[in-house]
Amino acid sequence: MAEDLSILKEASKEEKYISIIPQIKALIDGEQDLIANLANISAALKEQFNWFWVGFYLIKNDELVLGPFQGPVACTRIKKGKGVCGSSWEQEKTLVVPNVDEFPGHIACASASKSEIVLPVYIDGKIIGVLDVDSEYLSHFDEVDDRYLNEIIRLINA
Template identity: 55%
Template structure:
């Protein structure tokens, strides 16, 4: 088991316990983004939520962020539209990448679903290093998003 996997195995039950029974969407998402940023030290951690046919900035930890993203555009909009996680080792190589910050070098985006498996938003995480995110991150961040679904959207 990698150190990263151990970190997730410790963090995920704590996160589930922290948000269990909570229904205030902004509070839950704010705390999840704070916990993830604090634990892993990533450059930017936050949420975009579908509102009126576009993704709008939700709770986040980090620097200034884009406030509106068209569905199907950039990594976030593509992940939402395709309803699947996307790991981007080098954002410069992702066609149509939306650069909210020039410091972002790699990214992972994980969709969040409601109980009917309709996408409601995405978890977006950026790093200032290349190749930060891998299969371990994808699997575990999908677990985090499943907990969010059970807490908020079931």
């Protein structure tokens, strides 16, 4: 298990992902506890990218419940189909939202959040929650984030 992260400050987004993915793999390799792994993934991503908020919501009793995260306090429970997270869960697909104020039914857990990407998390082919990443900047996320964050999510199921 890695005890330290090598954080790239002056690099492209893609270079940062290419650097952090093997480090995340080392952090979670051999650890069976899901919560511990999600906590370390959240921390590693927050440290590398300094996003406003990054974390997981887990499905419990037919709603998303706040899981491990890094950033300011967040909404604790989200219904299926509500907001970006609930919509990603319901549709079982990644949602990239350039401007959260333009997303119908957006749940404003923090007014500083301006853009968002939410990706479903699967274990053994079953959706168990979502990875939610918020930025204080408009149009912050794109296909590069989608591709590499999905690669990180697949590590959870490895």
